[in-house]
Amino acid sequence: GQQLNQSPQSMFIQEGEDVSMNCTSSSIFNTWLWYKQDPGEGPVLLIALYKAGELTSNGRLTAQFGITRKDSFLNISASIPSDVGIYFCAGGIGGSQGNLIFGKGTKLSVKP
């Protein structure tokens, strides 16, 4: 079946640093979405991408839908403590966001 490879699995951030994570797949997706999940809560949509090559920002977050439609990245600029959490990419198959395939997540923690 379709799988998403999300990396890195985890990373430590220091306040003010920029953060980058990405998802790749051998399959083509029609939509790419990025979610953040805090412990014990449901995922919250950060950015939705619907078109190959699309670059979209949401505050300090920027995400791009790869030209090949097989990858996407998420950048967080000038990280702050509340950015900690687990970030998931999700690829949408078909024409809508139904049937999302999720990556395994990237856990952001504060550097000790």
Next chain:
Amino acid sequence: GAVVSQHPSWVICKSGTSVKIECRSLDFQATTMFWYRQFPKQSLMLMATSNEGSKATYEQGVEKDKFLINHASLTLSTLTVTSAHPEDSSFYICSAIEGTDTQYFGPGTRLTVL
């Protein structure tokens, strides 16, 4: 954005009992809702697609007789875990598609089966 609620937020039950989890879209109508489960430190796994007024579509490996889904209205879908066992303990999350094809998630329900 649109709001999706789940009830209860957590539940503890004895092995062999059934548990019902509700998923509601609070400020929009959702013809399609999804049910996921998530084990600790793992990603979300789609269990089934719930369509208002019709039967749910289950993913491969998910027992439809064990995980009963009812989508009786445009704002409510329910997941009933029948004859629950400890291995059914998990975090169950629903989502609903708002008119613009944006999928919004509920806050999740933590099920613990003793």
